[in-house]
Amino acid sequence: MSTLPLPQISTERCTGCERCVDICPQQALVQSDGKAMLIYPERCTYCTLCEDICPTQAIALPFLIVFAGHRPQ
Ligand code: SF4
Numbered sequence: 001m002s003t004l005p006l007p008q009i010s011t012e013r014c015t016g017c018e019r020c021v022d023i024c025p026q027q028a029l030v031q032s033d034g035k036a037m038l039i040y041p042e043r044c045t046y047c048t049l050c051e052d053i054c055p056t057q058a059i060a061l062p063f064l065i066v067f068a069g070h071r072p073q
């Protein structure tokens with residue numbers, strides 16, 4: 001199971017325009033029942049193209065925040 005933060009698609013915001021499906025270079029997205037779905041999450045390279053092209057801001061790519069620990073004083 002991947003530990004990467006994956007694109008989250010809001011089914012409420014998604015209008016099914018398929019722009020994200022068409023632009024994804026990894027073919028990780030498909031349209032199903034008029035909504036975009038990430039059906040191959042293991043293919044996602046986190047390129048952010050889908051988030052950038054979505055006209056309704058239905059796709060959000062959460063940042064992976066890594067805490068390196070406290071710096072020595
Ligand atoms: S680009 Fe946005 S609105 Fe269009 S199918 Fe993808 S998630 Fe839905």
Ligand code: SF4
Pocket residue numbers: 007023024025026027028029038043044045046047048049050051
């Ligand atoms: S971030 Fe890139 S690879 Fe991942 S689903 Fe979106 S367009 Fe595809």
